[in-house]
Amino acid sequence: MAKRIIEADDIIASIADALQFVSYYHPEDFVLALKRAWTVETHAPARHALLQILINSKLSASNHRPVCQDTGVVHVFVRAGMDVCIIQSGRAVTPSFQTLANRAVAQAYRYAGNPLRASMVRDPLGSRTNTQDNSPAVVHIEWVEGDTLSLTVAAKGGGGDVKARYAMLNPSDSVADWIISQIPTMGAGWCPPGVLGVGVGGSPEQAMLMAKQSLFSPIDIHQLQEQGAQDAAQALRLDLFNRINALGIGAQGLGGDTTVLDVKVKHAPSHAAMLPVAIIPNCAATRFISFELDGNGPATLSPPNPDIWSGIPQALPAQHGRQVNLDTLTRQQVAQWRTGETLLLSGKLLTARDAAHKRMAESLRLGSPLPINLHNRSMYYVGPVDPIPGEAVGPAGPTTSTRMDKFLPQLLEETGLLVTIGKAERSQPAIEALRHAGAAYLIAVGGAAYLISQTVKSARIVAYEDLGMEAIYEFTVHDMPVVVAIDTQGSTLHKVIPIQVQA
Structure with missing residues (x-):
């Protein structure tokens, strides 16, 4: 059988193009599912959060800027036919998909027209130095019969993967x-809302991989509801979809009707004494695309139909909320805020993430x-994306606040920090520290990074420049919309169980 010849440079170009593509285009089915959730949402805070995510999606698509500041860890799933021959400069080469993927990642993430945030660190047990170009990619290769080369390219944000769960159940236990x-x-x-991936069976590592791979299939839960389950896996999907949404966690954990847009299940044969189960969610920055290479050049990627955003405004409606001047803010003013209240922030705003917090804590200790x-x-x-001409800062949505919880009591007590802003709930010790200090915690909408960046009028690095995207910035913001999630009395907004964070 004749070999199918594919140029290595076409693989690199296709992966790089795909990474740029998914950074600003949501899959069509995901946008339509979000619109459906927004249309039927009955809880006002969750409905407003969904609208912000949809507007952000529309703006990112039209401006070709990332939907989220966390532009993800790159995963490349390769399904290669044994009769595929990869050549470079006319010479047959041993396929090194890892090398090709790494080159593509560096090319895509350093593209000047739409730079993407480099989040990968080397030496996770040591200095955790940023690799600067977001390489290496995570590559999975499957060799099959035939002469086709199929790839799925995904950029998986940390907010979703960090919530992965795994357990080895007894065969008689209930997976659901x-x-x-x-x-x-x-x-x-x-x-949330996003899609939950479930892997059942196989070996422990297979279950985790299946959970992630299940996320790369179309959202079709409503069709399944209409036709009914035909097997155990479909029955599990329907059961989980209904029960998870009945928990009332809702968009951004604010309560409401939709926590998951779909539940996907993949399964594999396993040992009779084993029942491995893994779950991994896709977040509001759902980014992946699949394509084939046939030897006739790089893949052609077609943009979504713009009609999917019909009915979604170009900007948030006129904001109604308490105007807050950050430059003159006092503890007496903060004490007047109440959980659930919308604030519009203007003035100077500092940023800091994990690495900056660790450094500040060490300085205080010494x-x-x-x-x-x-x-x-x-x-x-926040760890923002680098700006392009005309921007003060690139997409700058909030990161998960619980990672900073172990540092919060010390900062509140020893520095006089007054307000923190992030996404999602905080642990009980953090809530108590806020109450004791008379400080407040505000939330911005995760998944609305580009929309939020429009409120930043200037940005400069003021400390720890060597940390890259984790450096401390000072933003000047105007009417940045946030919601009081924890007030000075310790009253909390979120409908999820607060997580205990180890110091």
């Missing part, structure tokens, strides 16, 4: 009951001065 027990403990850091004064300041948990 175990999954339902896990959903509240995941919190809202994965930016009695060294911090590089910035935090007294009566407000801090936003």
Whole structure:
């Protein structure tokens, strides 16, 4: 049988193009499912959050800027026919999909027209130095009969993967009951609503891989509801979809009708004594695309039909909320805020994430001065995308706040920090620390990063520049919309079970 010849450079170009494509285009079925959830949502805070995500999706598509500041860890799933021959510069080469994928990632993430955030760190047990170009990719290769080369390229955000769960159940245990027990403990850091992937059977590592791969199939739960389950896997999907949404976690954990847009299940044969189960969610930054290469050049990727965003405005409706001047903010003013209240922030806003918090905590432990004064300041948990001409900052949505919880009591007590801003719930110790300090916690909508960045009028790095996207910035914002999630009395907004975070 004749070999199918495919140029290595076409593989690199196709993966790089796909990474740019998925950074700003949601899959059509995902947008339509979000619109359906927004249309039927009866809980006002969740409905408003869904609208922000939809507007963000529309703006990102039209401006070719990322839907989320976390532009993801790159996964490349390769299904290669044994009769495919990869050549480079006319010479047959041993296929090194890892090398090709890494080159594509570096090319895509450094593209000047739409730079993407580099989030990967090397040496996870050591210095955790950023690789600067988001390589390496995570590559999965499956060799099959034939002469086709099929690829699925995904950019998986940390907010979803960090909520992955795995268990080895007894064969007599209920898979559905175990999954339902896990959903509240995941919190809202994965930016619901999204799709939940489930892997059942196989070996432990197979279950995790199946859970992730199940996410790359079309959203079709409503068709399944109409036709009814035809097998055990479909019955599990329907059961989980109904039970998870009945929990009332809702969009961004704010309560409401839709926590999952769909539930996907993949399964494989397993040992008679084993029942491995894994779950992984896709967040509001659902980014993946599949394509084939046939030897006639790079893949052609078709943009979504713009009609999918029909009925979605170009901007948020006129905001009604308490105007807050961050530059003159006092503890007395913060004490007047109440949980669930909308605020519109203007003025100077500091940013900090994990690495900056760790560094500040070490300085405080050693009695060294911090590089910035935090007294009566407000801090936003974000690692933004680099800007392009005309932008003060690239997409700048919130990161999950619980990761900063172990540092919060010390910062509140020793620096006079007054307000923190992020996404999702906080742990009980963090809630108590906020109440004790008379401080407040606000939330921005995860999945609305590009929309939020439009409120940032200027940005400059003020500390820890060597940390890259984790450096401390000072933003100047105007009417940045947030909601009071925890007020100075310790009253909390979220409908999920607060997570206990180890110090």
